[in-house]
Amino acid sequence: MRGLPHWVDELASRVEEFLRTRGKNVYVFNGGLSVSGLQHLGRLRGEVLIGEAVRRILERKGYKIKQYVTLYTQDPWKGKERQLEQFPDPRKAARYAGWPLIKVPDPKGCHSSWVEHFWEDFGGFLDSFTDGKIEVVTTTELYKGALKEVVKEMLRKRELARIVVNKYRGRRPYPEGWIPVEAVCGRCGRIDSTEALRLMGDDEVEYVCRSCGYRGVARIEDGKVNWRLEWPGVWKALGVDFEPYGKDHAAPGGSRDSCVEISRKVLGYEPPMGVPYEWVAVRFDGGEADMSSSDFIGVTPREWLEVANAEVLRFLYFQTPPMRKVVISLREVPSYYERFYQAERVYYGVDEAPKGEDEEVLKRSYELSLLREAGSVMPVQVPYTHMALMSQVLPRDKRLEEALRRLRSSGHLKRPPSEQDVERISSLIEKSLNWVRKYAPPAYRIKVLESVTEDLKSKIAMRDQLRELASVLRALDEWNEGSIK
16 A cells, blocks of 8 residues: 655645745744643653654754744643642642642752753653753743733733633633733742733732732733733743644644734734644543643653653654544553554565555655664564563673674574664663563563472472473574463
8 A cells, every 4th residue: 555645744835835925034833832740751742742743844844943842831730639649748739739830849858949850751852752942931930031021012902802801711801901810929939820910010010819818019021921812922922833732732723823913903013823732632441531731640761761762752752643642541552662663664565564554654754753864784583572572581790792692593693783783772771671661461570489399399200391492482483472481
């Protein structure tokens, strides 16, 4: 089966056509997320990797592109049950409900804030999943910088903004005189319960807190604006030209449509092109669930890299069109490697594509997954399950050396290994061993006895049975649960 274009290439062509209408020297791609809790793998798909793949294609054509990930750090902390459970004393932590995320303390006490703590397992590994050309910005920073002048423009046109917002709001429309500023209460610290009463020049607002009753004056840049204005405000502040968005924003008449209209009518900014994407789910015993930050459901990039290479995850994402769900289970990592290896063999002409799969799409998915250019020779492939078993019996002081020797002996290493081969094997030793310890079924776990018990000795017809076992093991192409049985 041949001939279908890859969805990433189709998308890149549409983005290129759109960019030509913008006529800029440097274009801007963006992805936005709120650090409300666990920063999971699903956020890599839409907010990072779709844009990165398109950017790399267009950069090869000569386009200059800046890519951002924007963290919405002024959003209110909801104080959901799973968020509260992160603290030693959830009841005391309830006082932080409604605070800006950036102001909530680190529940573990090891970072300066909630945001910094939970961003680490994502942001600290962002370069491992990308080409390292993505800049992270926060709305906390933007309100004091590029977004500051945009907010002033919004406030000058706040009556027009009110009319547009009410068109999409439905129930409880905002009244005349509405000021779309959400100040931080000077007494209780909440940002979700203040009502702006009066603008005090360009930089301050008088407000009343509906939670604690406090009335005061706050700097606008320390708070935020209504979310329907904030999103298009970020577009204009950064000059965004392309931004994927989650399927929840894609409904006709929904949040993105409202922000598009605000961008055009209130800010005079032609909104960026976007593409919706489906959620990523996590599979666990008994079912699956969409990954969720504030509900702490999912797998972090750090957890993935403990057991698998970034390119394997990139392959899973690029092989799947953006509006199709991807389901991840760290227990199933060996099968993900099988799929990646299969695509690699097809790419290098060693195998044909499986029946029903488009060969060119499979090869292109593999190519897009790579973080460096493909070499002229296919890298050595060691089955993940084979290495998972072997890694458990390698001597700790010379694991790589002994692994290479055994792989030559078993026939998995049929040529002098290249630097890339050695790097791949070394990585696989570490990751597969982590997988065995954390996620593997019991059948994959080897227990090495300090000594042979008398009971065990009595059950072994030593010479003949060991010779028979050795003969069977030597004949195996690879070690896995099925072949050993």
